[in-house]
Amino acid sequence: MNTKELIEHAIDLPVEERALVVDSLLRSLNPPQSEIDAHWATAAKRRLSELRAGKVDAVPGEAVFDRIRKRFKR
Structure with a gap:
């Protein structure tokens, strides 16, 4: 399965499963650091x-x- 097919398959998943896939991929790029x-x-x-x-x-x-937009507007 190539990347395009993988993405097409993932898009067809229910929203909860897509969220799990996205979270898992993001964690693989930036692993949690407990400290x-x-x-x-x-x-x-x-x-x-x-x-409060x-x-x-x-x-x-x-x-x-x-404020951010105004500050960085060029």
Whole structure:
């Protein structure tokens, strides 16, 4: 089976199985690193706690992307 046939076959899979294939392929390119994952989880929990406590304000995602687009617009 060549790559094109493999992709065509994968596209015909149910969405849950396609998601599993994609996740598996991405993990093969960038294997999980438990130490780094633990640091990210700690940072995410801290940020969520700060948000819930009212220490920081949430910024809508679209506003964030607008700022990025403006910053890097050439």
